[in-house]
Amino acid sequence: MNVDVIIAGAGPTGLMLACELALAGVRTRILERRTEPQRDSRALTLHPRSLELMDQRGLLDRFLALGRTVPGWHFAQLPTHLDFSALDSRHGYTLFLAQARTEALLAERARELGVEILYGHEVVALSQDDDGVEVRVRGPQGVGTLRARFAVGCDGGRSRVREAAGIGFPGTDETLTGVLGDVAVIDDDPAVLGAARARGILVAPLEDGLTRLVYVDPERMRVPAREPVAWEEFRASLIRICGSDCGVAEPRWLSRFGNATRLAENYRSGRILLAGDAAHIHFPAAGQGLNTGLQDAMNLGWKLAAAVHGWSPPGLLDSYDAERNPVGRAVTENTEAQTLLAELTLVPQYQRPGAALRQLLDELLQIEEVNHSLAAQVSALGTAYPPANPGADPLVGRRMPDVGxxxxxxxxxxxxxxxxxxxxxxxxxxxxxxxxxxxxxxxxxxxxxxxxxxxxxxxxxxxxxxxxxxxxxxxxxxxxxxxxxxxxxxxxxxxxxxxxxx
Ligand SMILES: Cc1cc2nc3c(=O)[nH]c(=O)nc-3n(C[C@H](O)[C@H](O)[C@H](O)COP(=O)(O)OP(=O)(O)OC[C@H]3O[C@@H](n4cnc5c(N)ncnc54)[C@H](O)[C@@H]3O)c2cc1C
CATH class of the missing domain: 3.40.30.120 (Glutaredoxin)
Structure with missing residues (x-):
């Protein structure tokens, strides 16, 4: 089958983009290096704007049926949470849903719309000319070449597509790592879990009876993210941080993640575009990465479809970078601020002033307007794109409220x-x-x-x-x-x- 768009990567961003393109009648194929769908829980949070996007496509019920809702989420692990329920949305809450489930639902939808998802197919090189993009692919039958009118790199932080397109990815290397563990058994004594939370450990129940624990251990925070987490290390860190291992047993997934922070110089180079982690990476503070990728895909899908169908007004496809790159920058900046706020409490000479600063910020978060402003940012309900015409109505660029x-x-x-x-x-x-x-x-x-x-x-x-x-x-x-x-x-x-x- 000839296709219009090749997407590298069947993560949440690539799958969402494929759904958007196929809905608009664009022939779309996804090439995914993994030989099978995602099994790890990874990202947990679908924030309000992402839920609104699912609602706008009639998909929300599928997600709500599998996840669990909470009325808000944290910023920098401060005790006062962001109150999403106070925001102007029918979906003023966060949905806890493991990334594997989110991807499975999006893949199901993509297939319903006719998208071809080829697992075990790795994009190894890419080149473009005036009419299209040539993609070198390594698959079960060896290496071959595919052609499409456009290609989109949704292939994660180490994006081969970004590299082949020569798009710079400036930013900072990893200086700090955290650890997460999904466990089947944990002490359900509220006092034990309360003590863990009080010492900065994030404890979140997953949808299938597992519990996610996330922490930064001052003694292990310089260990590189690529180093695997041993079960003994995990338990030892919990004991060091909160005085007990919280009764954890039967680990299902242990992982180390870092704070390398980078933003693509441009989300487009000719017929090659980038979205999701291929365009921005950062510490997973407040759970924004997957959400930002879904929102990139929603912004790009209809614009790319317009280019494929030949009705795109001048500048429409370029407006993808103009609108989404600043959003990527804002997310990387707020995650850097959150990481610093966490790090201050871990480095001995900053512990006292760091605690004072966190207390001050926590008090500010109790002020409704402050909480509202930060909640609008992390939920992405506050995302507005600057209008081209400075005299435009104040509504222009903002999200449309879902009025009855x-x-x-x-x-x-x-x-x-x-x-x-x-x-x-x-x-x-x-x-x-x-x-x-x-x-x-x-x-x-x-x-x-x-x-x-x-x-x-x-x-x-x-x-x-x-x-x-x-x-x-x-x-x-x-x-x-x-x-x-x-x-x-x-x-x-x-x-x-x-x-x-x-
Ligand atoms: C510990 C942790 C917790 C997180 N928690 C949250 C959270 O709660 N909320 C949130 O919003 N975000 C969270 N994130 C971030 C989130 O997981 C990522 O932002 C999200 O996965 C990005 O989606 P993506 O589709 O852009 O990229 P990815 O999920 O990285 O998908 C890229 C896909 O491309 C494939 N690929 C790579 N190279 C090639 C190639 N050359 N050819 C073909 N395929 C290729 C990969 O196999 C992969 O399937 C978390 C991240 C971590 C590490």
């Missing part, structure tokens, strides 16, 4: 249901009898509805029309009541985002 509505010609009861097909959604909130004819030229790229009734939302006060991008961010909004001005602005916005009128 009734709309003519649609059975949807809220905005996110209108996004299930991955198209633009045009909401006419003020009623223009010519709306249908006006957007008809954009055909299947745009779902246009006239809203007859909607829930109140402070951000939508006085708004007469909104164009929502396939990734759920607002492309254009207007508050003008003048129908002629609205029509002109609407035509301009649709042309700028959804390509030329046919």
């Amino acid at each position: 509505l009734t709309a003519t010609g649609s059975e949807a009861t809220r905005v996110y249901e209108l996004l299930h097909e991955g198209r633009f959604v045009h909401l006419d909130l003020a009623g223009d009898p010519q709306l249908g004819a006006a957007v008809a030229g954009w055909g299947p790229r745009v779902t246009a509805v006239t809203v007859t009734k909607r829930d109140d939302h402070p951000d939508l006060e006085g708004v007469s029309e909104i164009l929502v991008r396939p990734d759920g961010h607002i492309a254009w909004a207007t508050r003008t009541a003048d129908i002629v001005t609205r029509r002109d602005e609407r035509h301009e916005a649709l042309s700028a985002w959804a390509g030329t009128h046919s």
Whole structure:
């Protein structure tokens, strides 16, 4: 089968991207080096914006059925947690779900949409010309060459694709490592686990009866991440940190991870793009890596589909780097800040001032506005892309809230249901009898509805029309009541985002 896009890597980012591309009718193939799907639990947290994305594609129930929700998550392991439930979202919580499960659900969806996932196929080299990308692959039948119009490196932190594309990955090497262990048996005495938590050990129940413990042991924190964790080391560290081994037994997975922090110089070089850990790596503080990768994929999918289908307005594909690279930078910076806050308590000469600083920050987190601001960042609900036009409505670039509505010609009861097909959604909130004819030229790229009734939302006060991008961010909004001005602005916005009128 000839394909339009080859994705290297069937991790969460590659799978999510494949789903988005296939939904948009792009022939997509994933090449995965591993010979079988992920079995390790790895990342645990799906934060609110990722859950909203699943909701926008009608997938959320599959995830909720397997995971467990918690109302917020930590920042730098400070005692006062970020309160996601106070944020403006139907999904103001974190879902605990092992990465292996997340990947399995995304792979299932990708296959339903016709994506081919080839395990045991390693991308070994890549080159591009004006028309496409040539990918050298080592598979069970030996080394061969595949061609596609675009290739995307979702192949993790040591990305071969990034290297072949000559994209720099500046940043800092690992200086500190932590350890995680998934165990089947643990002392369930609240006093024991409370003591562990009080000494900075993260204790989180997994969905299948296992418990995840994560810690940084001052005596072992300079051990390189590549060094395996022995069971005796794991238990000895727990005893050193909190005075007991917490009754752990029957380890299922032990791993060491580091704080190397790097960000790709560009997420695009011609026909080659990067997403997920291939574009950004950092300490897994507050569980943001997988989430950021899913959100990269959601931003890239429809833009790359537009390029493949030939209707992409100028600059659309470049806006992927322009929008997502700053998000990657912000995540790497907040994880560096969190790592430093943890390290301060581990290095003897900083322990006292470090504890004082942490206490100060914890007190600040108890202030609603502070907690809200940081929660918006870690949950990614606060992510907004700067508008190209400085005079744009303040809504432009922000995520569309999932307001309840009734709309003519649609059975949807809220905005996110209108996004299930991955198209633009045009909401006419003020009623223009010519709306249908006006957007008809954009055909299947745009779902246009006239809203007859909607829930109140402070951000939508006085708004007469909104164009929502396939990734759920607002492309254009207007508050003008003048129908002629609205029509002109609407035509301009649709042309700028959804390509030329046919
Ligand atoms: C201990 C730990 C805990 C974490 N906890 C969280 C958490 O709670 N929440 C969170 O959001 N994030 C967490 N993360 C981060 C998260 O695991 C990563 O950010 C996430 O896996 C990135 O997904 P990805 O698809 O971009 O890359 P990866 O998951 O690394 O997937 C890349 C895929 O590409 C394949 N591949 C590599 N090279 C090639 C090649 N040449 N050809 C073909 N295939 C190739 C690999 O086999 C792999 O399957 C954690 C990470 C660690 C280490």
